[in-house]
Amino acid sequence: KSLRTEFRHITDLMMQIAFANPNVHITFSHNGKLIFDLPVTDDILERISILLGETMHSNLLPVEYKDSYITLSGFLTKPHHAGNTTQKQFIFINQRKVSDKIVAAAAREAYGNLVGSNEYPPYLLFLSVPFEFVDVNVHPRKEEIRFADTPLVTEAVSIAVKRTLTRYDLDLQPKGWGLADSSVDSYAGRLLKEKQLPWDIRKISEIVPNNLLQVYN
Numbered sequence: 001k002s003l004r005t006e007f008r009h010i011t012d013l014m015m016q017i018a019f020a021n022p023n024v025h026i027t028f029s030h031n032g033k034l035i036f037d038l039p040v041t042d043d044i045l046e047r048i049s050i051l052l053g054e055t056m057h058s059n060l061l062p063v064e065y066k067d068s069y070i071t072l073s074g075f076l077t078k079p080h081h082a083g084n085t086t087q088k089q090f091i092f093i094n095q096r097k098v099s100d101k102i103v104a105a106a107a108r109e110a111y112g113n114l115v116g117s118n119e120y121p122p123y124l125l126f127l128s129v130p131f132e133f134v135d136v137n138v139h140p141r142k143e144e145i146r147f148a149d150t151p152l153v154t155e156a157v158s159i160a161v162k163r164t165l166t167r168y169d170l171d172l173q174p175k176g177w178g179l180a181d182s183s184v185d186s187y188a189g190r191l192l193k194e195k196q197l198p199w200d201i202r203k204i205s206e207i208v209p210n211n212l213l214q215v216y217n
Contacts, residue, residue: 011035015051016097019090019124022047048075048124052088056081056122061168063125065160070153071128072160076107077121079114079170088122093134095126099143103127106154110161114170125157 007030014028014035022044028035038047049057059081065072074092091103107123108115115121135146147153 016090018047018051019044020092020095020097020126044124045075052122056088061164061170063123063160063164065156065163067156069129069133070156072125072156074123074125076123076161076164078168079111079121079165082111082115082119082121084118084120086120089120090124092124092126093145094128094131097143098145100145102150102154103157106157107161110158111165114165127153127157129153 010030011028014026018026018036018038022041025040026036026038028037036050038050041047045057045060048060056077059078060075061078063072063074063076086104089104089107091098091100093100103125107125108120111121129147133148135148138144138146
């Protein structure tokens with residue numbers, strides 16, 4: 001496909017790998033331009049802040065759940081940060097990024113009327129399940145999976161999301177509260193949102209905040 005489209009795919013893949021492996025030092029560059037340099041960290045929030053921006057970071061709520069088979073951790077965003085795309089919804093099964101419409105639907109429905117019917121709250125959800133519980137041979141690139149007991153997984157996701165929202169009293173907030181802010185203030189995030197190529201030097205000053213120019217130049 002076009003250079004722009006392929007670069008966006010590569011950037012998205014690198015972000016997925018970075019989120020799933022905070023214990024690995026990851027650098028990503030293109031045509032001599034450093035896109036990001038992520039040192040090893042024990043706190044995935046550091047990578048979220050760099051890759052998705054401080055606005056996203058400041059609207060995160062930690063989520064945790066555990067039962068006999070499933071362990072779930074990660075972060076949800078506050079309802080008013082929901083956008084009109086699923087681009088910032090990350091689901092990892094046993095540390096591998098997957099696309100699962102059923103899990104995504106369970107997370108979305110758990111927000112209830114806190115978000116509009118065409119709004120999608122960003123989140124990063126890490127699910128750990130027994131390996132025999134997952135069929136990874138559904139998709140050629142293993143981007144999609146099949147669970148041995150799908151209802152068990154969707155129930156865990158639903159409970160985890162609802163508990164988190166309730167813990168922060170967000171289940172009592174009316175739909176549409178607060179001011180929506182869909183800005184992305186990270187370099188990688190703006191590349192994705194603005195569909196700009198990093199090697200277009202004329203555009204760099206428009207994409208990268210002044211406080212990040214020193215980091216990426």
